[in-house]
Amino acid sequence: xxxxxxxxxxxxxxxxxxxxxxxxxxxxxxxxxxxxxxxxxxxxxxxxxxxxxxxxxxxxxxxxxxxxxxxxxxxxxxxxxxxxxxxxxxxxxxxxxxxxxxxxxxxxxxxxxxxxxxxxxxxxxxxxxxxxxxxxxxxxxxxxxxxxxxxxxxxxxxxxxxxxxxxxxxxxxxxxxxxxxxxxxxxxxxxxxxxxxxxxxxxxxxxxxxxxxxxxxxxxxxxxxxxxxxxxxxxxxxxxxxxxxxxxxxxxxxxxxxxxxxxxxxxxxxxxxxxxxxxxxxxxxxxxxxxxxxxxxxxxxxxxxxxxxxxxxxxxxxxxxxxxxxxxxxxxxxxxxxxxxxxxxxxxxxxxxxxxxxxxxxxxxxxxxxxxxxxxxxxxxxxxxxxxxxxxxxxxxxxxxxxxxxxxxxxxxxxxxxxxxxxxxxxxx
Numbered sequence: 458x459x460x461x462x463x464x465x466x467x468x469x470x471x472x473x474x475x476x477x478x479x480x481x482x483x484x485x486x487x488x489x490x491x492x493x494x495x496x497x498x499x500x501x502x503x504x505x506x507x508x509x510x511x512x513x514x515x516x517x518x519x520x521x522x523x524x525x526x527x528x529x530x531x532x533x534x535x536x537x538x539x540x541x542x543x544x545x546x547x548x549x550x551x552x553x554x555x556x557x558x559x560x561x562x563x564x565x566x567x568x569x570x571x572x573x574x575x576x577x578x579x580x581x582x583x584x585x586x587x588x589x590x591x592x593x594x595x596x597x598x599x600x601x602x603x604x605x606x607x608x609x610x611x612x613x614x615x616x617x618x619x620x621x622x623x624x625x626x627x628x629x630x631x632x633x634x635x636x637x638x639x640x641x642x643x644x645x646x647x648x649x650x651x652x653x654x655x656x657x658x659x660x661x662x663x664x665x666x667x668x669x670x671x672x673x674x675x676x677x678x679x680x681x682x683x684x685x686x687x688x689x690x691x692x693x694x695x696x697x698x699x700x701x702x703x704x705x706x707x708x709x710x711x712x713x714x715x716x717x718x719x720x721x722x723x724x725x726x727x728x729x730x731x732x733x734x735x736x737x738x739x740x741x742x743x744x745x746x747x748x749x750x751x752x753x754x755x756x757x758x759x760x761x762x763x764x765x766x767x768x769x770x771x772x773x774x775x776x777x778x779x780x781x782x783x784x785x786x787x788x789x790x791x792x793x794x795x796x797x798x799x800x801x802x803x804x805x806x807x808x809x810x811x812x813x814x815x816x817x818x819x820x821x822x823x824x825x826x827x828x829x830x831x832x833x834x835x836x837x838x839x840x841x842x843x844x845x846x847x848x849x850x851x852x853x854x855x856x857x858x859x860x861x862x863x864x865x866x867x868x869x870x871x872x873x874x875x876x877x878x879x880x881x882x883x884x885x886x
Contacts, residue, residue, distance in 0.1 A: 465547040465558065468540060471770055472511055473503035480533040483540055483564065486549060488573025489782060490770045492763075495535065498570045505770035508552050508705040515553035526557050534567030541565070551773045576775075579782045588790045588810070595757075595786035620645040621691045625800055628684050628741075635680045643670050648687055652678065655686060660876035681737030688801075689713065689744035699754035699761055703768040707842050709747065710881045715840045715870070717744040718877065720831040722866050727823075728857040734804065734824050741801075742808035746828050749792025749809070756791070757784055773844050777813055789813060815852065826856055834867055 467486035472479060473495070480503055482490060495503055506514070519525030540546065541561050549556050584594040623641050627633040642648050649670055655661065656673035667673050674683050698709050720743035724736045754761045764783045771779060777787040793810035797803075808824035811817040812832065817825055833848050835841035853860050870877075 465545055466539075466543050467547050467549055468537075469773070470515070470548050470550040470555070472506045472514060473535075473770075474506055475501050475503050477501060478533070480535055481529070482535045482572055483548065483567070484537040484573040485539055485575075486773070488537070488575055489579065489767070489774050489779065490572060491574050491782075492766055492770060494571055499535070499568070504766060508769065508772065511550065511552040515550045515555040520555060520557070526559070527563070529557075530559065530563050534564060535570050535572060536564050536567035537572045538569050540567070541569075574782060576778055579778050582785075583781055584785055588794045592786050592791055592794060595784055618691065620648060621688065624684055624687050624691075628688065628802060633680075635675050638680055638684060639671055639674050642674065642683065642687075648691075651687070651690065652683060655683075658876070658879055660873065660879065681740070685717075685737055685741040685744060688741060689717070692745065692748060692796075696751040696755050698751065699758075701762045701765050703765045703842070705769075707840060708881070709750070711878070712747055712835070712841050713744050714877055714881050715835050716746055716828070716831050717741075719743070719835060719867065719870055720827045722870060723827055723831060723856070723858060723863060726858060726862060726866065732823070734821075734827065738802055738804045739808075739824060739827055742805045742824055743828055743831060745792070745796065745801075745805065746809055746812055746832065747788065747792075748796065749788030749790070752791045752795055753780070753784065753786075753788055760784060768842075775813070776843050815849070823856065826852060830856065830858075830863075834863070838867070838871065840871075 468483050469486045469488075469490075471482040471484075471490050473482055474480070480499075480501075482495070484490060490505075492503070492505075495501075505511075517525065520529060541564065543561060545558060545560050547556060548559050584591050586594070620641060624638075627637055627641065630637075642652055652670060652673050653667060656667040656677040661677055667677055674680070678686075717740045721736050721740040724734050724739040727733045753764070757764075760783060764780065767779050767783055768776065777789060780787045789810050789812060793806045796809065797806045804821040804824045807819070807821040808828050811819075811822070811825035812828035814825065815829060830848065830852055832841050832843070833846060836843050836845050850860070853863065
């Protein structure tokens with residue numbers, strides 16, 4: 458008699474393929490599939506199939522029955538040694554939700570390989586030091602560059618245009634207003650055109666015609682929105698969105714706009730007191746929450762494709778852990794570091810750096826928690842990349858938010874889907 462599935466150890470199925478055909482990797486469910494290790498040990502360049510192909514393959518009706526499951530396990534098997542330590546085990550596939558029970562005898566003919574890495578193993582291999590030291594070591598590891606001058610010069614990252622520098626100064630000035638902002642917008646033709654496009658977008662539903670920059674900024678958009686969107690788009694356009702993204706990934710600007718819109722909405726729902734974050738800075742933090750991803754693509758182009766394949770093969774695994782394994786640095790580290798060097802407000806850089814750290818309790822922690830919450834909510838809707846997970850009740854409580862009201866706010870935001878997509882197109886995706 459089979460054991461109760463809830464008591465069985467869980468192992469993950471990953472379908473791989475190359476010119477020679479299909480192979481099925483089986484490893485502990487909480488491990489990272491190490492593609493480089495597979496290539497070295499099999500001398501085959503096996504790649505993960507697309508998420509939609511995995512969903513279709515493992516969603517076949519035949520796999521609900523023993524004969525179909527036996528046929529599945531007749532494929533070329535690459536198995537972690539831990540598979541054979543159990544008489545029975547549950548095999549799961551994240552994309553399709555497939556779950557089957559197997560016995561160790563069915564896996565005996567598989568090729569035993571070191572397939573997986575755990576989070577502690579990945580953490581143990583990471584360089585020590587603060588973010589600047591970690592970034593320096595990561596760059597040295599993957600390029601012939603040696604850090605001989607200021608890091609931002611050595612990395613070859615673009616400098617900020619004069620207009621962006623002026624906007625950052627205004628963003629950091631608590632006394633600044635539209636009176637100082639409008640002249641900055643007017644002298645930059647590209648920014649002026651963008652502001653007029655945003656103001657005319659159905660998303661903002663401005664009454665009447667928008668006839669001038671003054672009208673667009675003062676009557677329709679407002680100081681915070683213009684300054685935050687101008688910063689976000691200017692920085693996003695400085696670095697090219699990479700071509701070889703993980704297949705099935707949410708477009709960069711769509712993630713940015715949805716996260717910014719939802720995070721700001723959640724911020725305004727928090728109890729109004731001196732501790733509540735500033736909605737404008739929350740919006741900017743969320744708009745730039747994934748900026749470090751563009752920086753990684755800029756710095757490590759040959760290795761970015763490898764990173765994309767690892768993300769495809771490990772949809773259940775935290776993105777920052779995958780980046781640590783492949784590049785020894787995360788998008789949060791390098792994005793926050795670069796934005797700090799460009800003098801963006803500290804709540805923004807802290808929020809971006811700590812957005813995946815639920816236990817962070819330092820300065821500006823509520824900004825980081827809002828990013829964590831908005832991102833996880835949107836992942837559940839397929840509108841942001843990364844593994845889907847349960848959101849702890851304590852997070853809602855720490856922000857003074859009601860879970861039911863948050864769900865209603867998310868539904869309201871998603872009801873504006875067509876308008877948000879149009880705004881996304883204006884931003885560059």
